[in-house]
Amino acid sequence: MWLAVHARGDELRPFVHALWVGARQAVRPELVALPASPRFVSSAVARRIAEASQLPDLLDRHPSDTDLLARAGRLLVRMGCSRDDPTNLLAYRDALRVYDGVVGRAGLLPPTLDNAAMLLSLALDLSSGTGVLLEWPPGRRAVLLESLGRLLAEPRWAVAGATASTADQRRRADWIRRTGRQPFKRPATPDGFRVEVVAGDPADREPVEARVLIDGRPVVPAVFGRGPVHSPDHLLDEGRLRAGAEPREVQLAEAYCTEGCCGALYVTIRRDADQVVWENWRQTMPGSREPAPELPAYRFDASAYDTEIARAETDCSWSWRTRTVARLIKAGLIEEPDVLSRWDASRDWISSGFDDPDTAVVTFWYVPGLASGSPERADSPLQFRWVIRDDGTPPEAQAAAALRRLAEEDPKSYATVCGGSRERAEELGFPGQPRLIEPWTSRVKMALCWVPPEISWCWVPPPVDAADSCSASRRHSVRASANAGSWRARRARPSASRAARRPSEAFSSRATTNSPTAGSPSPCVPSPCAASGCRAGDRCTRARSRSQRFCPAAPAVPLARAMRRSTATGSTRLPFPRPRGVRPYAPTGLRRTTLVPGGCPT
Incomplete structure (x- = not known):
């Protein structure tokens, strides 16, 4: 039932249909044919697929089916994905049986690049990820890790990426080469405090995590299952984990949407x-009525702690070339902040590119008068973005060249504007970036907010003449419609979807007494949550009922159609692969709304 309601992708329908009609013979081939991309299979969907298909029994009935074996391993990887919701792996009751089945028969798998990446991801999870937190019998997890280590060290697996032909395949093969032995190294101090920097599978766009382990157990997934631990750029490069004389509060992890959500x-x-x-x-x-789990105070030997922090900060074995270039540039700017401040600029996010990991990205803020100590309109800065492509030289040489250029040439002359207001950019002489500066002011107005995963994403087009009539809210947000109610009603009304494709008739499909029409703007109708302090009015995303989670003055347009339509109108496309929530890698220029405990954007 859960899959029938929540797994709406066309690629999942044959499998769901086989389960729905009870065609047990068709479950296995449809399970093997499922797409492996995170776009279609989230951690929650992976767990439900494994439960509904009775995966351990399937593995027992078909012990020599290598396709089924590889699919079971990928489902385990998806369930433990830290970028999504790793608690699904802990909630899966048959996780130990599936781990035993996959690792025990992993030698039957052909040594392909996909299978090597899957087995390495399982090993990383068993060594320092969510898999450590499962209720393992004494010594069993170590046995599985040792078995995976022996298998991946065999010559036939060591050359799994030798035939990589595309850029994505070569990037994945390089990740296996760098990370292949990391989960099998025995730490010098298995107990106590340890920091393990783990770069996930680049094919799945997994984040780089600075995993904190206390007595061999990862801290963050044990108590916070709504997002991964922060990257080493945040925790290690900035020195946030160093212990000083003064107490310091450190954010170890943030939810995959936002902290405010x-x-x-x-x-x-x-x-x-x-x-x-x-x-x-x-x-x-925010908004939770359940008490947060409490953790005790931990004490570590100061000498051992400092040694571990120093080791983690200097360890770059996990890093690829452009990531190393970005880290060296960041370290140089931290050491010499005058390199940017002389140009009235301040350092911002610096790392490898998300869309293109083979680039290093330097972003900075520009405020006129910053160098002289008299900033002009500091509340309206401009954000610039400089993309550095890998030229094949050593990372140290590339970083040194970039720092020299930043010191000798005004970076605003070769970087591009990627954030700030359009008016401010034109005022300072940087016009011509309509797609990156305040996309909500363009023809397709939108902002980003997050809704619970059981609610589908929709897009609300701006009213024709009433866009500026609502004094309560001038930003149009991504709307959510409930699965039961408006979602079914929308599927039952194809005429509404057809009308939504035509901008001129965008408001004719669901007309109400307070719907704005062309030439006759009407103010927003206050919603019941206005009494709680929300000023979003009728454009509030808070659920007023199961079937009303959107502004009644505008039709709901499915996300996929909104993306196609936004491309046709020249707006910024939404980047996330599936409607799970706002990813932390939203493109520069798209601002997130700030959510109050009620869920209303402010």
């Missing part, structure tokens, strides 16, 4: 004589 995990780090103390754990959970 689903919270974050904090800890206070302080030095107490010859010990380092982690205490005062804090979770921000």
Whole structure:
């Protein structure tokens, strides 16, 4: 039932139909034929697929089916994905049986690039990820890790990426080469405090995590399952995990949407004589009525702690070339901040490109008068973006060349504007970036917000003449419609979908008494949540009923159609692959709304 309601992708329908009609003979071939991309299979969907198909029994009935074996391994990887919701792996009751079945028969798998990446992802999860938190019998997890280590060290698996032909395949093969032995190295101090930097499979766009382990167990997925631990750029390169004389509160992880939506995990780090103390754990959970889990204070030997932090900060074995270039540029700008400040600029996000990992991206803010100490309109800065492509020289040489150019040439002359207001950009002499500067002011107006995963994404086009008539809210947001109610009603009304394709008739499909029409703007009708302090009015995303989660003055347009239509009208396309929530890698220029506990954008 859950899959029939939530797994709406066309690629999943044959499998769901086989389950629905009870065609048990068709379940296995349809399961094998499922797409492996995270776009179609989230962690929650992966768990439901494994439960509905009775995956351990299928593996027992077909022990020599290598396609089924590979599919079972990929489902385990998806369930433990930290970028999504890793608690689904902990909620899957048959996880240990599937791990035993996949690892125990992994030698039957052909040594392809996909299978090598899948087995390595399982090993990384078993060594420092969510898989550690399963209720393993004593010594069983170590046996599985040792078995995977022996298998992947065999010559036939060591050359799995030798035939890589495309850029994506070569990038994946390079990841296997860099990371292949990492999960099988025995740490010098298995107990106590340890930081393990893990780069996930680049084919799945997995994040780079600075996993914090205490007594061999990962801290973040144990108490915070709504997002991955922060990257080493945030925790290590900035020195946030160092223990100083003054207590420091550090954000270890943030929800995959935003902290204002689903919270974050904090800890206070302080030095107490010859010990380092982690205490005062804090979770921000907006709108939640359940108490956050409490963690005790942890004490570590200060000398061992400092040694581990220094090792983690200097370890670059996980990093690829452009990521190393970005880290060296960032380190140089931290050491010499005057390199940018002389150009009235300040450092912002610096890392490898998300869309193109083979580039290094440097972003900075520009405020006139910053160097002289008299910034002009500091509340209206412009954001610039400089993309550095890998030229094949050593990363150290590329970073040094980039720092020299930043010091000798005004970076605003070769970087592009990627954030700030259009008016401010034109005022300062940087016009011509309509797609990156405030896309909500363009023809297709939208902002980003997050809704629970059981609600589908929709897009609300702006009213024709009433776009500026609502004094309560001037930003149009992505709307959500409930599965039961408006979603079914929308599928039952194809005429509404056809009308939504025509901008001139965009408001004729669901006319109400307070719907604005061309030439006759009407103010927003206050919603019941206005009494709680929300000023979004009728454009509020808070659920007023199961069938009303959108502005009644505008029709709901499915996300896929909105993306096609936004491309035709020249607007910025939404980047996330499936309607799970706002990813932390939203393109520069798209602002997220700030969510209050009620879920209303402010």
